[in-house]
Amino acid sequence: MAERAVAPRGGALAIQSSLALLLLAAAFVSLTMGRFPIAIGDIATLIVSWVGIGPGRAGVSEPVWRVIELVRVPRILVGAFVGAGLAVSGAVLQGIFRNPLVDPHIIGVSSGAAFGGVLAILFGLGAAILWSMAFVFGLAAVLLVIVVSRKAGRTSILMLVLAGVVISAMFAALVSLATYFANPNDTLPAIVFWLMGSFASATPGRALLMLPIITVFIVPLLLIRFRLNVLSLGEEEAQGLGIRVEPTRWLALACVAGITAASVANTGMIGWVGLVVPHFARAVVGPDHRQLLPAAAMIGASYMLIIDTIARTLISAELPLGVLTALIGAPIFVLILHRTQNQGWQ
Amino acid sequence: MIEARELGFRFAPDTHWLFRDLSFSLAGGQTLALLGRNGRGKTTLLKCVANLLTPSAGAIKSDGVIGYVPQQFSTPFSYSVFDIVLMGRARHLGMFSNPTSQDRARANEALDLVGLGEFAERAIMTLSGGERQLALIARALASQADILLLDEPTSALDFRNQAIVLSMLRHLAAERGLTVIMTTHDPTHALEIADRAIFLYGPERSEEGPLEAMFIEDKLTELYGITMRKFNSGDNGRRHANIVADYRSIGAVS
DSSP, rough: OOOOOOOOOOHHHHHHHHHHHHHHHHHHHHHHOOOSSSOOOHHHHHHHHHHHHHSSGSOOOOHHHHHHIIIHHHHHHHHHHHHHHHHHHHHHHHHHOTTTTOOOGGGSSSHHHHHHHHHHHHHTOOHHHHHHHHHHHHHHHHHHHHHHETTTTEEHHHHHHHHHHHHHHHHHHHHHHHHHHSOOTTEEEEEEHHHHOOOTTTOOOHHHHHHHHHHHHHHEEEEEEEEHHHHHHHHHHHHHHOOOHHHHHHHHHHHHHHHHHHHHHHHHOOOSSSHHHHHHHHHOOOOOHHHHHHHHHHHHHHHHHHHHHHHHHSSSOOOOOOHHHHHHHHHHHHHHHHHTTTSBOO | OOOEEEEEEETTSSSSSSEEEEEEEEHHHHHHEESSTSSSSHHHHHHHTTTTSSSSSSEEEOOOEHHHSSSOOOOSBOOHHHHHHHHHGGSSSOOOOOHHHHHHHHHHHHHHHHTTTGGGGGGGSOOOOHHHHHHHHHHHHTTOSSEEEETTTTTOHHHHHHHHHHHHHHHHHHHHHHHHEEEESSSHHHHHHEEEEEEEEEEEEEEEEEEHHHOOOHHHHHHSOOEEEEEOOOOSSSEEEEEOOOOBTTTTTT
16 A cells, blocks of 8 residues: 555645536537538637527527537437436445446346337337336336345345345346347337437436436535545444434435436437446545546546547447447446546545 | 433343443533443443444433544545544534534644644555544534543554553543543553443443542453452552553453
8 A cells, every 4th residue: 555645625625626527618619510511700609699698599500500509419418417416426326335337237227218118119218208217117127226235124235235236237137128029020120229329319408307306416426525534434434423414315325326317218228337437536536535536527528528539539430429428438447447546435 | 510320231132231320420621431341332331422322122312522532443545634633624614515624623633732743744544543543533523512421542553652642541530620430451551541430241231430449350350250469560550550461360360
């Protein structure tokens, strides 16, 4: 164990500000890139018009403002919120489970949501029903995990992880079963592409749905950030410090479940963000959740925007997000683990 | 102040009692030592007092905040010493609150009191065992504990660090009026700082009393199942006494 100076407190604000700038830069770059070429001047004209300056939409051609306002901005907003939500969820779960391998998918919510979504596709139901079914099934899976893990009125973290693995496996099997019965000509490809994840479905309406939902679940997590420090010492330590562990833990799990269910419902399964980004954020700001959660949110949002920009510009067809987050996330993860031993984890 | 009446503990209704009918009372400024062989319930008793375990029988009354210092502390995260001590403030903060500058000031005060001021920014897991023990005591102090419960606070420490921790505990009881309860495997440490002692002899057999009445060779020999000898060096009795096990007596005592 090498000696390590903790990030100086005065520097914390500077680091968070740089991360905010990174996010803004990622959003701007994402706005400018895409298959429909748009001049940076036009984008600038539109952006300043949003705060009431300049000629506004009149200053650019109609296709330009349509692409920006109806396609790219909603997509960027949804992407950033999903990225931030998954990253914060991962950081919270790694903290309260005290385990570096945990990500939001471990509590069963993703597999449940995936099954709900796949069922909707299988029966040819519309996008709104697909979204709702995925969300509801995701939450139902978490409830199931909680019921299974409860023993003598208490839930240990170990039981929670085991129940999460079991319930996930069960829903994964159900997803396989559903794909097996799917019509290989139309339904099967739809299921496969939905599961691999994409922000292509983002519309202004979808953004208006996702933003408040994810915000409602992220805010409580940010508010309990100091409690999460205490919880990350383990159950008995937290009790010894005079904290009632279960209410905080349930609140955290409920919020994580909500974020993950909403993001799977919207975007399909996006792995790795909830696993890799918290490690990266810990390497930058240390393990204190008061710094870690805002940092993870901004890095997660930036990461998601960068991945999504690559996904829709690398080749002429759009690449599935889940594939890219893993292909890019895995090497980054290895790099972080090697570069930053003892940063955040001992 | 802390008062326990007819405490008993067993892990399940049909199993044997780890201890039973155990009563004691401690005033502020007093120190109690829990002694006994491995597995006789020292830590269990301490956790009952700390409210981490519910006793199977009897009741505990205490006034004031209890600070619990576990035997082993380990975290996978690279929290700084200051971060850890600040967490002592958590009990005074609501679920959605963050520490204020006043909380930080209390944490710093506690760190200075145990002499770890300059270690504040070090990662807690890079401290030596003795320093870490002091940091955990500082955390309990930051929580404004009136009652300090320590599980074998000296067991992994070298002689000098043992002395540092013991003198810190003596200081906290004498100067700050804290009530201290600690488990220990070293009777000499109890002699150093305790006013009273509990001997956990075995299932359902325990005894509580003032140190002078408890620390006699026969009782110690029964407690450890090996011949124990007490040597008085110096002239003012117990503060200079030494208790030594006759290791070769094993087998001679049941």
